[in-house]
Amino acid sequence: MAQMTMIQAITDAMRVELQRDPNVLVFGEDVGKNGGVFRATDGLQKEFGEHRVFDTPLAESGIGGLAVGLSLQGFRPVAEIQFFGFVFEVFDEIAAQAARMRYRSGGRYHCPIVFRSPFGGGVKTPELHADSLEGLMLQTPGLKVIIPSNPYDAKGLLIAAIRDNDPVIFLEHMKLYRSFRGEVPEGEYTVPIGKANVVQEGSDVTIITYGAMVHTSLKAAAEAEKARGAKVEVIDLRTVWPIDIETILQSIQKTKRAIVVQEAPRNSGVAAEVMAQIMEKGVLYLEAPVLRVTAPETPYAFAQIEDEWLPDPARVLKAINQVLDF
Amino acid sequence: MTTGLIEVSNSEKFTPLQIIAPDGKVKNSNMMPKLDDDQLRELMRRMVFTRVWDQRAISLNRQGRLGFYAPVAGQEATMIGSQFALQKEDWILPSYRDIPQMVWHGLPLYQAFLYSRGHQHGFTIPEGVNVLMPQIIIGAQIVQTTGVAMGLKLRGKKNVALTFIGDGGTSQGDFYEGINFAGAYNVPAIFVIQNNRYAISVPIEKQTKAQTLAQKGVAAGITSIQVDGMDVLAVYKAVYDATERARNGEGPTLIEALTYRYGPHTMAGDDPTRYRTGEEASEWEQKDPLIRFRKFLESKGLWTKEDEDRVIEETKNAVAEAIKQADEYPKMKVTDLIDSVFETTPPHLEEQKQEFLAKEGN
Ligand SMILES: Cc1ncc(C[n+]2csc(CCOP(=O)(O)OP(=O)(O)O)c2C)c(N)n1
Numbered sequence: 291m292a293q294m295t296m297i298q299a300i301t302d303a304m305r306v307e308l309q310r311d312p313n314v315l316v317f318g319e320d321v322g323k324n325g326g327v328f329r330a331t332d333g334l335q336k337e338f339g340e341h342r343v344f345d346t347p348l349a350e351s352g353i354g355g356l357a358v359g360l361s362l363q364g365f366r367p368v369a370e371i372q373f374f375g376f377v378f379e380v381f382d383e384i385a386a387q388a389a390r391m392r393y394r395s396g397g398r399y400h401c402p403i404v405f406r407s408p409f410g411g412g413v414k415t416p417e418l419h420a421d422s423l424e425g426l427m428l429q430t431p432g433l434k435v436i437i438p439s440n441p442y443d444a445k446g447l448l449i450a451a452i453r454d455n456d457p458v459i460f461l462e463h464m465k466l467y468r469s470f471r472g473e474v475p476e477g478e479y480t481v482p483i484g485k486a487n488v489v490q491e492g493s494d495v496t497i498i499t500y501g502a503m504v505h506t507s508l509k510a511a512a513e514a515e516k517a518r519g520a521k522v523e524v525i526d527l528r529t530v531w532p533i534d535i536e537t538i539l540q541s542i543q544k545t546k547r548a549i550v551v552q553e554a555p556r557n558s559g560v561a562a563e564v565m566a567q568i569m570e571k572g573v574l575y576l577e578a579p580v581l582r583v584t585a586p587e588t589p590y591a592f593a594q595i596e597d598e599w600l601p602d603p604a605r606v607l608k609a610i611n612q613v614l615d616f
Numbered sequence: 617m618t619t620g621l622i623e624v625s626n627s628e629k630f631t632p633l634q635i636i637a638p639d640g641k642v643k644n645s646n647m648m649p650k651l652d653d654d655q656l657r658e659l660m661r662r663m664v665f666t667r668v669w670d671q672r673a674i675s676l677n678r679q680g681r682l683g684f685y686a687p688v689a690g691q692e693a694t695m696i697g698s699q700f701a702l703q704k705e706d707w708i709l710p711s712y713r714d715i716p717q718m719v720w721h722g723l724p725l726y727q728a729f730l731y732s733r734g735h736q737h738g739f740t741i742p743e744g745v746n747v748l749m750p751q752i753i754i755g756a757q758i759v760q761t762t763g764v765a766m767g768l769k770l771r772g773k774k775n776v777a778l779t780f781i782g783d784g785g786t787s788q789g790d791f792y793e794g795i796n797f798a799g800a801y802n803v804p805a806i807f808v809i810q811n812n813r814y815a816i817s818v819p820i821e822k823q824t825k826a827q828t829l830a831q832k833g834v835a836a837g838i839t840s841i842q843v844d845g846m847d848v849l850a851v852y853k854a855v856y857d858a859t860e861r862a863r864n865g866e867g868p869t870l871i872e873a874l875t876y877r878y879g880p881h882t883m884a885g886d887d888p889t890r891y892r893t894g895e896e897a898s899e900w901e902q903k904d905p906l907i908r909f910r911k912f913l914e915s916k917g918l919w920t921k922e923d924e925d926r927v928i929e930e931t932k933n934a935v936a937e938a939i940k941q942a943d944e945y946p947k948m949k950v951t952d953l954i955d956s957v958f959e960t961t962p963p964h965l966e967e968q969k970q971e972f973l974a975k976e977g978n
Contacts, residue, residue: 323891324817347823348754348784348815376753379788414734415884416684416712417752556968586950586968588957593683593734594948598975605971 294474297467299441300330300406303448304368306478308338314452315360316343318353318370318406327372328408328467350376354383354405358391361401366452374409374461375418375590377426388457389432403458404451410463410502411553411585411600414593420464421590422552425559427459428531434483435459435531439504441472443528446481454483463502486534488541492523495613496541498564499551500527503601507551510606517607520614530560538564539572546577547613551606556584578616581609630828632874633854634844638903640911649853657918659700659848661927663692663906666716668931669725670879673732677883681939682732686713687879690846693905694810694873695780696720697851701859702778707746707764709757709779712882713810717780718747725934726941735948736956746775755790757781758807762798765805765868776862778806778855784815786829795836795870804862806855807833807870810845812877817891833870845873846903876900949976 322345325332335343357367388401411420427435438444451458497507511522550561561582591599637643676682699717722745731738739749751757761779798805833840843850858869880886913919950972
């Protein structure tokens with residue numbers, strides 16, 4: 291097995307699928323010659339040619355429409371939205387077109403598209419680059435939404451997404467791109483979409499989270515263990531829609547306490563959805579209210595105050611103490 | 617083989633307006649704008665100032681003393697010439713690279729640095745300065761400019777709204793929507809395309825099959841021209857005439873300025889050697905806007921080495937002073953951000969604010 295960063299794992303997933311299936315096409319702004327502004331597609335154009343991996347003009351709606359049209363011709367587009375804050379420019383193609391294609395055609399047509407996009411805070415990008423907009427996707431029937439937290443999952447989930455016959459939003463946290471390496475198998479493997487991962491087992495409280503917040507939560511969990519011997523179970527959702535409620539219920543049946551941690555602003559979104567489902571299906575397991583640790587409900591913070599604005603281990607630890615002392 | 621009909625439809629030709637040639641000689645004296653000696657010297661001063669400021673900004677960015685920065689060297693003639701043609705009450709809708717135009721239109725330099733550092737006060741445009749915040753979403757400024765221009769017209773003002781977009785940006789749907797609306801409503805809008813040949817890494821040839829970007833305005837029925845964007849007098853002339861037309865109720869103008877960015881797209885890791893050659897860059901440096909205008913002024917006895925040195929000194933001092941002001945400006949707080957979302961902060965946000973108030977020690 292190779293040691294890879296998350297971005298290398300993502301490139302590798304695209305390489306594997308480009309090799310395996312001639313219908314896979316990779317395109318977006320600057321993905322060709324430049325290999326992407328983060329180098330996620332580095333080397334792919336050289337290896338597979340300009341017909342398989344190509345630059346588009348600077349127009350997200352065009353990219354989305356191209357993907358929809360190509361998918362109707364049997365291709366499997368992997369389209370990059372250069373930063374997820376620009377998704378509004380292509381929201382019609384994602385939400386009103388691709389996500390509804392199967393429904394509108396009574397199952398006749400479908401859009402096997404992966405929209406890949408970097409997002410996520412802590413790297414001091416300008417406005418509208420880092421925003422966590424996955425909540426908008428959750429409110430859009432017909433989409434699957436994936437946010438990996440490590441290189442192994444990133445590769446396996448991206449391959450699964452490319453092979454999925456429905457449109458998938460695949461969000462890559464910028465801070466995780468190069469922050470650490472992990473073991474990544476060579477060649478093909480998939481990580482199932484819609485299946486959460488218990489990253490750390492524990493008996494006293496469950497943290498449900500995803501993306502970069504998995505790492506923040508693990509730090510808080512370690513501090514809780516040190517400070518008061520608390521055993522925190524940490525669940526990485528991996529797929530934030532649809533949510534793997536089974537894994538969550540199994541966990542809270544054991545721990546009886548839950549916290550949801552997300553980087554996105556507070557209202558609605560993934561944390562709210564997890565809490566709603568726990569209320570519907572697991573309220574009787576609980577011995578304390580479910581808390582959420584999130585960013586405040588404002589537009590994404592200006593670079594200078596990002597670090598204070600984003601949830602940090604101290605805030606997660608505070609929530610852990612609150613539910614344990616309830 | 618093509619038919620005659622197709623040849624006709626492809627024959628739309630634009631010849632870029634040039635007034636001063638790269639060697640500093642006057643090319644087109646009947647187009648010479650009416651500027652007095654002081655104004656000519658002022659144009660040069662601003663271009664030199666902007667070049668030196670750009671160099672300082674790049675080095676401050678490398679030292680970690682600035683944040684986001686998009687270099688402008690090469691584009692000074694287009695930036696300075698456009699803004700110089702405006703009146704103070706005219707509006708500018710800039711993008712991330714158009715910081716010099718904002719500053720020359722009245723935004724204090726230290727605020728430009730705060731913007732770069734990701735401080736909200738960098739976006740707080742002072743009263744009486746008619747500019748918007750730098751736009752990140754490419755194309756949004758085009759549709760908004762049409763709205764601002766319509767507002768000026770409805771209010772009976774004799775002012776114009778001017779905006780900038782890159783060559784890449786002309787691919788966005790918003791670009792077409794904005795110029796089409798501007799034409800349909802005949803509003804006093806000016807669209808300046810800074811065609812610096814690359815959208816990050818994608819060259820203009822891969823961006824569009826259109827031979828010029830100016831011709832995109834023809835489809836919208838608006839007056840469109842191409843200018844040599846390395847020639848400050850040509851840009852000034854084009855924009856000034858566009859403002860006259862707009863003020864006379866003759867509607868919008870689209871100006872494609874042919875220019876070049878010498879540096880990387882932004883300072884955040886772009887490497888131009890991946891997508892363009894050194895020969896190309898040095899070819900464009902031959903057309904440098906500062907060199908040619910300096911030669912022109914020198915030939916008229918309007919610029920000397922001492923003038924140049926004085927402006928370089930002046931810029932260094934101004935940058936140092938602005939950085940000091942930015943350093944001394946109070947650090948931003950999350951609670952300020954929360955309070956800036958609504959006119960009156962609603963209860964759910966008040967509740968979220970409490971946690972940050974406690975942390976900020978209030
Ligand atoms: C809607 C949108 N899509 C993508 C981007 C990312 N992006 C920022 S600058 C840029 C290239 C812009 O090129 P061009 O319009 O030619 O202007 P230049 O930067 O060369 O002045 C891209 C793709 C963005 N900011 N907004």
